[in-house]
Amino acid sequence: MLAALSASVVLSLLAPMTSVESGEAMQQGPSQRKGGGQKAESREYATGPEVPGIRLERVLPALPLVRPIQTLQRPGDPKNLYIVEQPGRILIADPSDASTKEAKVFLDIREQVNDQGNEEGLLSVAFHPQWPEKRELYCYYTAAKPRRSVLTRFTVAADGLSADPASEEVILTQTQPYPNHNGGTALFGPDGFLYLSLGDGGAANDPHHYAQNMNTLLGKVLRIDVNRKGDNGAPYAVPADNPFVGQEGAKPEIWATGTRNIWRMSFDRKTGQLWAGDVGQNIWEEIDIIEKGGNYGWNAREGFHDFAGGKGTPPYIEPIVEYHHREGVSVTGGVVYRGAAIPNLDGVYVYADFQYGTVWGIRMIDGVPTKPAVITRARGELISSIDAMLDGSMVFSTFNNGQERGNPGSIWRAVAAQ
Ligand SMILES: [Ca+2]
Ligand SMILES: [Ca+2]
DSSP: OGGGGHHHHHHTTTTTTTOOOTTTOOOOOOOGGGGOOOOOOOOOOOOOSOOOOEEEESTTTTTOOEEEEEEEETTTSSEEEEETTTTTTEEEEEETTTOOOEEEOOOOOOTTEEEEESOEEEEEEEEEESSTOEEEEEEEEETTTTEEEEEEEBBBTTSOOOGGGGGGGEEEEEOOSSSEEEEEEEETTTTTTTTEOOOOOOSSTTTTTOOOTTTSTTEEEEEEBSSSOOOOGSBBBBBOOOTTTTTSSSOTTTEEEEOEEEEEEEEEETOEEEEEOOOSSSEEEEEEEEEEBOOOOOTEETEEEETTTTOOOSOOOOSSSEETSSSSSSSSEEEOOOOOOGGGGOEEEEEEETOOOEEEEEEEEEEEOOEEEEEEEOTTTTEEEEOTTTTTTTEEEEESSSSSSTOOEEEHHHHHOO
8 A cells, every 4th residue: 555655755755865856956954953863864856936925814803703723615616715613613704804793603512522622623624625516514613421522413504694503414423532633634535535634532642552553543634425324324434545444453444654743634626635734742843745654653753763661663754844833833734836826836745834924936847845935924823724726726714812712712814925
């Protein structure tokens, strides 16, 4: 299954190197040598067209939002934004009307969502891509008593403007040992299957080594078929070509393993590659391209570095890029920009640090990343999500003024810097 390794992964396994095929690579600087007392790896960056700067422009400035954690659009409705609030509401608003002070409530499940912890709540939603044949909304959230993560499905009204709370069907449940590291992103792939990132369960350092344990869904990326029932009437089926189907001691839902807490992943709508930001423990934040059957190393690895006390079975797929905790605290994975409004940003993967508000862009040139370029800084904002709208434009969701519960949040559209 590891034959699916990308060229970049193969290159990074061959460290140290001094050049790539093009001969134009720049060597990583010495700044990476402070990582946790571990030996630093040498990495290569490709050269490519300059990554342009962006500017964040406030959208719906008069609309009060509580911890907006994702913004999306429904297939077939290029006008409205669906704004997900972490406590468990989804609002609908037309972003062209800046005077909007109140949004329509699309779904309110705050009663059943547990958002006590900073990383708990309604974390991710996805519309079924086959609208209007399937008027379905998938929600991934945390619940209490017992503490767990759930993936559920709601039926959406024919006009697309509300979802029926009473229609909820539970698709998948995962017991959560701790309040943190619940992932996650739920989204449909170009293959029509639903992908879900689950964190390692929480605490710190993955104390139970869940991420490398193939018998749990924790610390994994899953791939399931929500269009079919599974064996014995299970609410979903496992695609027959999942990499660990039939392997003893392995959950067949697993698509990739060894991930710590992927906070936001997305498919490049042109290449089909699955990009993820995997939040680090103490020192290194990383960006990965998730491959079928890949092991991303946690908790034996953090970024490109060995992690003390971790254990696992190599080979591991190395990150595409990483950054040190001098530059941020917690990565928010983003999207590969495929919009028309900023032509020279096409193909750039845009990601951010949640707490510092720094936003970077990288390109992939023949499977090798360009050096991360800072493309903007959202000072004073906590960047919770970067999402692509139907036309490929990017919307940022942020909590402003700190993390206190109930503080307002805001959303922003990315525009060209000049
Ligand atoms: Ca947890
Ligand atoms: Ca990793």
